[in-house]
Amino acid sequence: MHPSTQNIKVAVDNVIFTVIGNKLFVLLIQMKKKPLEGVWAMPGGLVGEKETLDDAATRILREETGVKAGFLEQLHTFSAPKRDPFGRVVSTAYMALVSAEGIKLRTTSKYMGVDWMPYAGAKKLAYDHNQILAYAKTRLEWHLEHTNIAWSLLPREFTLTELQRVYEAIRGRKAEKRNFRKMMLGRDIIASTGKSVMRGAWRPAQLYRFKSGDRVAK
Amino acid sequence: MHPSTQNIKVAVDNVIFTVIGNKLFVLLIQMKKKPLEGVWAMPGGLVGEKETLDDAATRILREETGVKAGFLEQLHTFSAPKRDPFGRVVSTAYMALVSAEGIKLRTTSKYMGVDWMPYAGAKKLAYDHNQILAYAKTRLEWHLEHTNIAWSLLPREFTLTELQRVYEAIRGRKAEKRNFRKMMLGRDIIASTGKSVMRGAWRPAQLYRFKSGDRVAK
DNA sequence: CCAAAAGTGTTAACGCTACACCCATGT
DNA sequence: ACATGGGTGTAGCGTTAACACTTTTGG
Structure with missing residues (x-):
C-alpha cells in the first residue's frame, strides 16, 4: 500500500x-x-x-x-x-x-x-x-x-396521547393505552407539569415533560 | 469549503x-x-x-x-x-x-x-x-x-462451565451456575452434542455447540 | 344525551433470582 | 470416604400483556 x-x-x-x-x-x-x-x-x-x-x-x-x-x-x-x-x-x-x-x-x-x-x-x-x-x-x-430519546421529537410539554402517537409512528403499530401509560410512567423519565390543556372538544389532558433532555439508559 | x-x-x-x-x-x-x-x-x-x-x-x-x-x-x-x-x-x-x-x-x-x-x-x-x-x-x-456472539470466543465444542467462564470474564463478575445454565439453554442457541469429556479428576461434562455461528438477535 | 378522548385497576403468564441438594469421577 | 466440579428443581418477586369501564368536556 x-x-x-x-x-x-x-x-x-x-x-x-x-x-x-x-x-x-x-x-x-x-x-x-x-x-x-x-x-x-x-x-x-x-x-x-x-x-x-x-x-x-x-x-x-x-x-x-x-x-x-x-x-x-x-x-x-x-x-x-x-x-x-x-x-x-x-x-x-x-x-x-x-x-x-x-x-x-x-x-x-x-x-x-x-x-x-x-x-x-x-x-x-x-x-x-x-x-x-x-x-x-x-x-x-x-x-x-x-432510552428517553422521544424527548427530541416532541415539544417541551406534551400529553400522554401525543407521546403515544410518536411511539406508534415509529413502531408502526398501535399501542394499548393503559399499558403504554404504565410503561412510560414506570420508566421514571417523564413528570407531570400539573397543567392541562384542551386538545379538542373533550376532556382536557394533563401536560407532561421529560425529566431530562439527555439520553438515559433506561 | x-x-x-x-x-x-x-x-x-x-x-x-x-x-x-x-x-x-x-x-x-x-x-x-x-x-x-x-x-x-x-x-x-x-x-x-x-x-x-x-x-x-x-x-x-x-x-x-x-x-x-x-x-x-x-x-x-x-x-x-x-x-x-x-x-x-x-x-x-x-x-x-x-x-x-x-x-x-x-x-x-x-x-x-x-x-x-x-x-x-x-x-x-x-x-x-x-x-x-x-x-x-x-x-x-x-x-x-x-446475541449468540460467544460462539466466536470458543472452540466449536465446549462445556457449559467453559461457556460460563467466557461470560464471567467479560462481565467481570461470577455467575450463578443454575441460573446461567437455564438462561443459556432457554435462549435456544446451543445444543448438546451427546458427547462428554473429562476436564479433570471428576465427573465428565457434556459437550455443547452453538446451533448457528451467525449472529442471532435473541 | 351523545360523541370523543382522558383516565384508571386487576388478573394471568412469564422470566429472573435466590437458594440446597445429589451425581460421577479419581485419588 | 472425600474432594471437586457436573448437574437439577422450586418458590417468590417483579414486569408485561390482556382486558372494560368511568370521567370530562363541547356540541
Whole structure:
C-alpha cells in the first residue's frame, strides 16, 4: 500500500427524522448536479480539515436545511467503493431528531429543494441512501424502547396521547393505552407539569415533560 | 469549503478480543515509529483505494497479527483532528473476536512485537486507543447479553462451565451456575452434542455447540 | 344525551433470582 | 470416604400483556 497516494474523500450524511401527526418523516433534499438531477437524497457533505465528524454533521444540518437537532448521533460508516458516482467517498451516517413544531426549512442554491417525506413513502434515493435510511430506522426503534430519546421529537410539554402517537409512528403499530401509560410512567423519565390543556372538544389532558433532555439508559 | 483540497486519510483500527482462562485479553502491537517507539496500540492501517472498510479491517488483521476472526463488526468512527500526531487521520474502529485455541501470533517488521494483554491491565495506549478500547468493551458486553456472539470466543465444542467462564470474564463478575445454565439453554442457541469429556479428576461434562455461528438477535 | 378522548385497576403468564441438594469421577 | 466440579428443581418477586369501564368536556 502507498499511504501517501491514498485519495479518499470523507463525508457525512444526515438522516433527519421527525414525527408529524401519527407518521414518521425524513428530511430529504433534491439534487441538482448531474447525473443525479432531481433525485432525492439525505443532506450530506465533505468534512472540513479541522472538523470532527460530529461538527461536520451539525454544520451540514444547519447549512443545508436550517434545522437544529435536539439529538444527533453517529450511526455507521459506509464505504462501498462505488457508492458515489463522483469518486471515492467514505461517508459516516448520522441520525438527527427534531420536533416538527415551528421548524422553517431552507436550503442552499446547491439543491433544487428540501422537504419532509413520509418514511413509508421514501422511494429510490441517491447513492446508498436507502440502505442508510433503513439502518437509521432500526437504530431509532432501538432508542425508543431503551432510552428517553422521544424527548427530541416532541415539544417541551406534551400529553400522554401525543407521546403515544410518536411511539406508534415509529413502531408502526398501535399501542394499548393503559399499558403504554404504565410503561412510560414506570420508566421514571417523564413528570407531570400539573397543567392541562384542551386538545379538542373533550376532556382536557394533563401536560407532561421529560425529566431530562439527555439520553438515559433506561 | 474547498472539497478538492480535502486531505484526510482514512484508516481502520481493530480491537481484537479473546478469552483465555477466565480473563479477557486484547491483542496489542508495539510500535517502532517515533515518537511512539515502544508504545502499545491496537493494530490498524490505511484503507486501500478499492477496499471497503470491512475488507481493510480483515486484511490488516491478517497482515499485522496472523489472526483470523470468527466475528468482525464495525463499531464507530473516531475523528478528533489531533488524534494522530502524524497527520489528519479519521479511523473506523472494528471489533474482532477470536477463539484463543491454536492461534499463532505473528507481525510484520513494522512493529516491535505483538501480544495478548489482559484487558484489565491495559495501560496508556497510543492515539485515542484507550477510548476505542472502552467503546469496544461496552459493545462486547451488549452482544454477550443479546446475541449468540460467544460462539466466536470458543472452540466449536465446549462445556457449559467453559461457556460460563467466557461470560464471567467479560462481565467481570461470577455467575450463578443454575441460573446461567437455564438462561443459556432457554435462549435456544446451543445444543448438546451427546458427547462428554473429562476436564479433570471428576465427573465428565457434556459437550455443547452453538446451533448457528451467525449472529442471532435473541 | 351523545360523541370523543382522558383516565384508571386487576388478573394471568412469564422470566429472573435466590437458594440446597445429589451425581460421577479419581485419588 | 472425600474432594471437586457436573448437574437439577422450586418458590417468590417483579414486569408485561390482556382486558372494560368511568370521567370530562363541547356540541
